[in-house]
Amino acid sequence: MAQESYADLVAAEDVLLFVNAAVTATGQREFRSAAGEQRLSLAFLHEYVRVNYRRVYAAVLALDINDHNAALIVRHLLESAGEASPEEKRTEGRLIAARLAVLPPQRVYRLLRALRTAKVNNRRTRAIFRDWLAARPDPAFDAVKYRGGLKSAARHAHLPYDGGELGDFLFRPGHRPRYEHPLLDAHRRAHYEQGALYELPFTVAEGFAARHGVPREVFLERIAPRTTRLERLRVQARAGAAPADLATMPLTRLAGYVLSLGLDERARRRAELTGALRASALRAAGPHAGTWGRVSAVLDDSYSSAGSGEKRRRPLAVALACHFLLAALAGAGAYRGRWTSGGTDPLLVRPFGATPIGSCVLDALDDSPERLVIVSDGWDNAPPGLAGEVLRVWRTRLDPDRRTRVVHVNPVYDADGFDVRRLAPSVPTAGIRDAEDLPALVEVAEFAEGRTGLAELYTYLDRRTADFTQDSRCPRST
Incomplete structure (x- = not known):
């Protein structure tokens, strides 16, 4: 057995x-x-x-x-x-x-x-x-x-x-x-x-x-x-022209467009861009809007979030989109996001510096959130391994009853590890491509945290298969 x-x-x-x-x-x-x-x-x-x-x-x-x-x-x-x-x-x-x-x-x-x-x-x-x-x-x-x-x-x-x-x-x-x-x-x-x-x-x-x-x-x-x-x-x-239908763009695509602009232009168009991001995030949240309670987030805007020539600024765009989506999911006044660079203005983020995930997680846990969401490629290097140790101690010593639900979503595939890079074994990790998928991916990640074997996993996949084949027009059904 x-x-x-x-x-x-x-x-x-x-x-x-x-x-x-x-x-x-x-x-x-x-x-x-x-x-x-x-x-x-x-x-x-x-x-x-x-x-x-x-x-x-x-x-x-x-x-x-x-x-x-x-x-x-x-x-x-x-x-x-x-x-x-x-x-x-x-x-x-x-x-x-x-x-x-x-x-x-x-x-x-x-x-x-x-x-x-x-x-x-x-x-x-x-x-x-x-x-x-x-x-x-x-x-x-x-x-x-x-x-x-x-x-x-x-x-x-x-x-x-x-x-x-x-x-x-x-x-x-x-x-x-x-x-x-x-x-x-x-x-x-x-x-x-x-x-x-x-x-x-x-x-x-x-x-x-x-x-x-x-x-x-x-x-x-x-x-x-x-x-x-x-x-x-x-x-x-x-x-180089501004899209005429900015408010109707998908959230992650809109975040990528915002990041393609210079810092001066982002500051000059602050009201327009922020309003469009919030409207798109609210639309992406759908029925989940305002239902997640108190939410804290750690968002990676280190130098590696610049991505590659083929995926320019893609990891940072996902983090920016998640920032606005989490604010919509948490509801008014119940969300706080922390960028690894220490910046406080999400509209002016840029890929810069090291990745102090561990210290940011400590600050985020001080807020006593109901959910902590970490959006990062998993390379914790300031100092290396601090995030994993913080999360281990938190889960085993300080919060064994899991009052705070912690999940790590990672937008970058690690070819050497055949997976997305994880911060700690005790924290569920899910790969993410578009911020719009966050509610469904959190469900998958929390399911993984149970470690209950194949029976429950098969049940979950069978349900998703039945839903998908009955309505193939909606592949993002959660």
Whole structure:
């Protein structure tokens, strides 16, 4: 019995380790590890969990993992379909279909190309992607915007596109003098008619505008009604202009935009930026707003929060977003955040200095909070190890009844450790990518603190799987 309990403990630790990696790791360079190290570490984890815990590996698709790992899980499940039982295949099929429905279409088309390269072309795979393509709202839109991906998918999934104008558009361009579908015909006319390009999706029209020599300012003004919110944000960021719909931006993305501004501009636009961050945080808190009681936070703005060239200031953006979200979750006057730099103005934070997590935790615990949330990459170095010792003594000597709930969320994957770096064994740690996921991740982290083995973990994953497959439109359900 003791051996079984120990095996369950190891299995639960393995699964939670993989969940942390699936939330934070994207195979890109981090502050302390190169992209190659990240990809190699992540590949090992995927293989290990898929082989040893296939049921859980598939169920992770129902959690708030990032799109990169979701696509990897789908690919590995389909590549290794022969290892699954019929019941596992049915469950995996529902999970894959639900996850594909919420993945960005360009990532799904990229996944299809990877499966085609790997020669994965069984009946089950074709059926899954035929269903996904059949559910796309406008095949003509995909044919114009994702032409290469749809062509590859049509060949791979054996789609009946041989006849009809969609098949002619994909495989026999120039065969028809005109198309009945207005978008397909606009694409045909855009080769020689400037006015037609403003009927196309932004990314496609951009190429035609460059070919026709349309001035950038004229093109952006006329194409504006056809752009999505994210496309407008990208264009405005390249031009250095302030987004027009600042208050509607997602919280972590908004925090990243704020950090991209100079300190003088942040100070000058203080009221506007602070108001937008608070509004976005309140929207992200949703029904949890004002329900967390007294909350203290330790927020890492040390030099390592600068991230990397591929994830510029990403850890600091997550910390800033968490600061405003925690204030909304705690309610009026019940929150206090402490930055490791000692700064008191969240709007002017910048990556600087060492990481004195331990002394900040001591100060935060003096507030006697109901919850203490630590947002850090886990590198406590001023002095090294102080945070772990403070948390150990607090949990074992001063607060054995757990009156204060402590959780550490980490936005950085540690390739060497195959996990996010932890501050103390006695404190649950969860990987985090977007601050908006904080309420759900705290639930996972506190579940991990129980150390109750696989039975409760399976129950939790089964519940999330059922919720996710019933409503695939809402992957962030908590």
